Amino acid sequence: MEFNAITLAFIVFSLVTLGGGIGVVTCINLFRGTIWLMVSLFGMAGLFILLSAPFLAAVQVLVYIGAIAILFTFAVMLTRSITHLPVRFTRLWANAFAAGAFFVLLVAGVIYPVWVVNDAVHFPVSDVTRTTADLGVALVSGNGFVLPFEVASLLLTAAMIGAIVIARDVDDEL
Amino acid sequence: MDCPGLCEALVQGGANPGLAQFLSLFVGVVLVSGIPLVTVIVLILVERKVAARIQDRIGPNRVGPFGSLQTFADLLKLLTKEDITPTAADRLLYNAAPLVSFASVVLIWAVIPYTPYHFGADLEIGALYFVAVASLGTLAIMTAGWASNNKYALLGAFRVVALLVSYEIPLVFALMVPIMLAGTLNMLDIIYAQSSMWFVFMAPLAMLLFAISSQAETGRAPFDLIEAESELVAGFNIEYSGMKFGMFFAAEFMHVFTNAILLTIFFFGGWLGPLWNEPLIAFAWLGLKASLIYFVFLWVRNTVPRLRIDQVMRFNWFFLVPVSIGNLLLTALLLKLMQELGLAPRVLQTATLGEVLPMTLVLLLANLGIIALILGRLRTTGRSERLATGGGAGSMAVAAGD
Known part of the structure; x- marks a missing residue:
C-alpha cells in the first residue's frame, strides 16, 4: 500500500477511534468517558468518509454523537458517583473471556475472507462513491434490501409502542 | 485533482x-x-x-x-478581562466547550453556497451535514454545564439539552419537505430546484416549522430558558468569563444568522433573483434575503416573552412534532400522486414555471388547509381552557406557582 494522504487520514482516524475507545474503558471519570466515546465515534465517521460513504458518516455524527451519546450523558448524571469511581477494575473473568473470544472471532471473520481467500489484497478505500439516491433505492427496491428494511421498521415501531406503554401512568384509564 | x-x-507563477x-x-x-x-x-x-x-x-x-x-x-x-477557571472545574472540558460550541456553528458554513460558484464544499449530503454538525452544539452546552461544576450551570445545561434534542425533531421533519421537493440533499441542487418557484410557496407550513424550531435551537426568546436570569442566574455559561464567554455569545449570534441563511436556501431560493448569474449580485441576493429573515427573528425575540420549560416542551411534543409529521406525510402523498398523474415534474431543477404551477397550487392549498385546521383546533381548545380555568390573571398565578 503506497503512502498518500488517504493512508495518513486512515491512520489518524484509526488512532482517534482506538484512542477514544481506550479512553472510554480507562477513564475513572464517567463523564469524560462519555466524551471519549464521542471522540471514538467521530473517528468512525471519518473512516466512513474514507470508505466513500459520506451519508453514513453524517448519520453517525447525527445519531450516535448528537442523540445517543447525549442520552449517555444524561444516564451518567443519574449514576451515584460520576467523577471518582471506587472500583476501577472488576474481576468478571468469564465475561472478559467471552468478550475477548467474540472479538477474536470478529477480527478473524473480517480478515479471513479478505486477506486469505482472495489472492488480491483489497484496499479498504473504495473509488466508487455511492450516492444517497443509490442508498435509498437499495433500501426500498424489490431486488435490494426491502425485507430487512421493513423488518427493522417494524421492530422500531414495536419498540416505540413499548416505550409508550412503559412510560404511561399505571393509574391511567385504558 | x-x-x-x-x-x-500559483502553478503558472512557478510554485510546486x-x-x-x-x-x-x-x-x-x-x-x-x-x-x-x-x-x-x-x-x-x-x-x-x-x-x-x-x-x-x-x-x-x-x-x-x-x-x-x-x-x-x-x-x-x-x-x-481576567480569564477565570473555577478551581473545581474539569479544566480540559471547561476550556474545550466554548471551542466546540463555536465550531459547531462555523462548520455549518462549509456547505453554504454563497454564490453559484463560491462555496466551501459541494457535498452531496449538504443538508444532512448541516443537521449532523448542528447537533454538536448540544454536546458543547452539556460539557460546559457539567465541567463548570456549578449547580446552576448544570441545571441550565439540562434544560438546554432537553430543549435542543426535542426541537431537533420538528426541525428535521420540516427540513425533509424541501429535500423531498428538490429530490436531493445537495445545497446547490436545492437552490436550483427553486429556479422557477420558491419552496416557500409550496411548503409555507414547513417554512414556519423550520423557522420556529431553528429559533428554539439557538435558544433565544421565546425559547431562552437557557439563560433565564431570574431562575438560573445565567444558565450553562455562568462560570465563563472573558473571551470564553465571548465565544458562546458569538456562537449564538452567528447561529441565528446561519439559520436565517439556511431558511433562505431551503425556502426562499438562496441567491436566486434577477441577474443571479453574476457572483456579486447572487451574493447580494442571499445577503438581502437572509438579513430580512434575521430582522424577523430579532423582531420575534424582542416582542415575545419567555415561556416556561413545561410550556416549551408541551408546545414541541403536542404541537410541532405531530404537525410536522402530518405535513411531511401529506406533502409526500400529494407529491407522489401528482407525479404519477403527470401534473408535477419529476426533476424540478430543469422545470419551467408552467410545469410547476399545478403542483404549487395543490401543495399551497393543502398547506393552507392544515393551517386552517390547526387554527380551528387551537381556537376550540383555547376557549374550553379559558372556560375551565375561569379566565383572568388568577389562573396564571396558579400555573406559575409550581
Whole structure:
C-alpha cells in the first residue's frame, strides 16, 4: 500500500477511534468517558468518509454523537458517583473471556475472507462513491434490501409502542 | 485533482503544484470560516440597534458614528478581562466547550453556497451535514454545564439539552419537505430546484416549522430558558468569563444568522433573483434575503416573552412534532400522486414555471388547509381552557406557582 494522504487520514482516524475507545474503558471519570466515546465515534465517521460513504458518516455524527451519546450523558448524571469511581477494575473473568473470544472471532471473520481467500489484497478505500439516491433505492427496491428494511421498521415501531406503554401512568384509564 | 483559480495562477507563477493546491485550499478554508466571524461583529451591532428601537430606546450611539465601533470596544474589553477557571472545574472540558460550541456553528458554513460558484464544499449530503454538525452544539452546552461544576450551570445545561434534542425533531421533519421537493440533499441542487418557484410557496407550513424550531435551537426568546436570569442566574455559561464567554455569545449570534441563511436556501431560493448569474449580485441576493429573515427573528425575540420549560416542551411534543409529521406525510402523498398523474415534474431543477404551477397550487392549498385546521383546533381548545380555568390573571398565578 503506497503512502498518500488517504493512508495518513486512515491512520489518524484509526488512532482517534482506538484512542477514544481506550479512553472510554480507562477513564475513572464517567463523564469524560462519555466524551471519549464521542471522540471514538467521530473517528468512525471519518473512516466512513474514507470508505466513500459520506451519508453514513453524517448519520453517525447525527445519531450516535448528537442523540445517543447525549442520552449517555444524561444516564451518567443519574449514576451515584460520576467523577471518582471506587472500583476501577472488576474481576468478571468469564465475561472478559467471552468478550475477548467474540472479538477474536470478529477480527478473524473480517480478515479471513479478505486477506486469505482472495489472492488480491483489497484496499479498504473504495473509488466508487455511492450516492444517497443509490442508498435509498437499495433500501426500498424489490431486488435490494426491502425485507430487512421493513423488518427493522417494524421492530422500531414495536419498540416505540413499548416505550409508550412503559412510560404511561399505571393509574391511567385504558 | 483539478486545480482552478488561485491554484492555477500559483502553478503558472512557478510554485510546486502540491503546495499551490494546499495554499489555495487553505485560503478557501480561511475565507469560508472568516466570513461568519466578520459577519458576527456587524450582527451584534445590528441586533442591539434593532432591539433598542423595538424597546423605544436609541441603543449604542457613543463609540464611533451611530455607535458603529461599539462592538470593537466590547471585544477589546472581553479580551482584556481576567480569564477565570473555577478551581473545581474539569479544566480540559471547561476550556474545550466554548471551542466546540463555536465550531459547531462555523462548520455549518462549509456547505453554504454563497454564490453559484463560491462555496466551501459541494457535498452531496449538504443538508444532512448541516443537521449532523448542528447537533454538536448540544454536546458543547452539556460539557460546559457539567465541567463548570456549578449547580446552576448544570441545571441550565439540562434544560438546554432537553430543549435542543426535542426541537431537533420538528426541525428535521420540516427540513425533509424541501429535500423531498428538490429530490436531493445537495445545497446547490436545492437552490436550483427553486429556479422557477420558491419552496416557500409550496411548503409555507414547513417554512414556519423550520423557522420556529431553528429559533428554539439557538435558544433565544421565546425559547431562552437557557439563560433565564431570574431562575438560573445565567444558565450553562455562568462560570465563563472573558473571551470564553465571548465565544458562546458569538456562537449564538452567528447561529441565528446561519439559520436565517439556511431558511433562505431551503425556502426562499438562496441567491436566486434577477441577474443571479453574476457572483456579486447572487451574493447580494442571499445577503438581502437572509438579513430580512434575521430582522424577523430579532423582531420575534424582542416582542415575545419567555415561556416556561413545561410550556416549551408541551408546545414541541403536542404541537410541532405531530404537525410536522402530518405535513411531511401529506406533502409526500400529494407529491407522489401528482407525479404519477403527470401534473408535477419529476426533476424540478430543469422545470419551467408552467410545469410547476399545478403542483404549487395543490401543495399551497393543502398547506393552507392544515393551517386552517390547526387554527380551528387551537381556537376550540383555547376557549374550553379559558372556560375551565375561569379566565383572568388568577389562573396564571396558579400555573406559575409550581
